[in-house]
Amino acid sequence: QLQLQESGPGLVKTSETLSLICSVSGGSFTGGSDYWGWIRQAPGKGLEWIGNIFYNGMTYYNPSLQSRVTLSIDASKSQFSLTLSSVTAADTAIYFCARDSSTAYGGRSFDFWGQGTLVTVSS
């Protein structure tokens, strides 16, 4: 069974850079057409897609965050990472990593998720 686990600081200072890692185990990391994604959820709010990365490093970002987001991947460690620069209180959220898998009918879905990690931005 595929498992994903987020790790990183739970507290980041305003204007600094948020960095998280997602470690993947129990399945293929570089095979097929799977992308690896980040989604966040502000406290009591809905879900916001941040971006996806393919094992070869190809990335897709949400335009609303693109200027501040970088995704990277380390296939040798089965890990992918998120950095978000110049954070403000509005970036306080639970950050989830997930597998973005293609479906037999076209389209894609986030079928495996990490448990999520709360990141608080504060001065």
Place this chain on the structure above:
Amino acid sequence: DIQMTQSPSSLSASVGDRVTFTCRASETISIYLNWYQQKPGKAPKLLIYAASTLQSGVPSRFSGSGSGTDFTLTISSLQPEDFATYYCQQSYSSPRTFGPGTKVDVK
């Protein structure tokens, strides 16, 4: 960006009830619509993909339908473990967008 809306934003129901809620896209998304269930403190769980295909391991009381811009999720007989928030999400185009959710609570 494709905007997703869901209605109602919340509903109260009892165990055994048949419940249906809707998701609407701001433009056509074919069948590229997924439904997720999220319980407090947990990650979302994929229930249905491609509008109507049940994810492996998801009980058959869940069903989805629709295409184009209008979609529905139905729970045929609500169980205690189904009280949660349900989100739709489109994968037709980037950026991926989610609906604001429908919270199902106990009547």
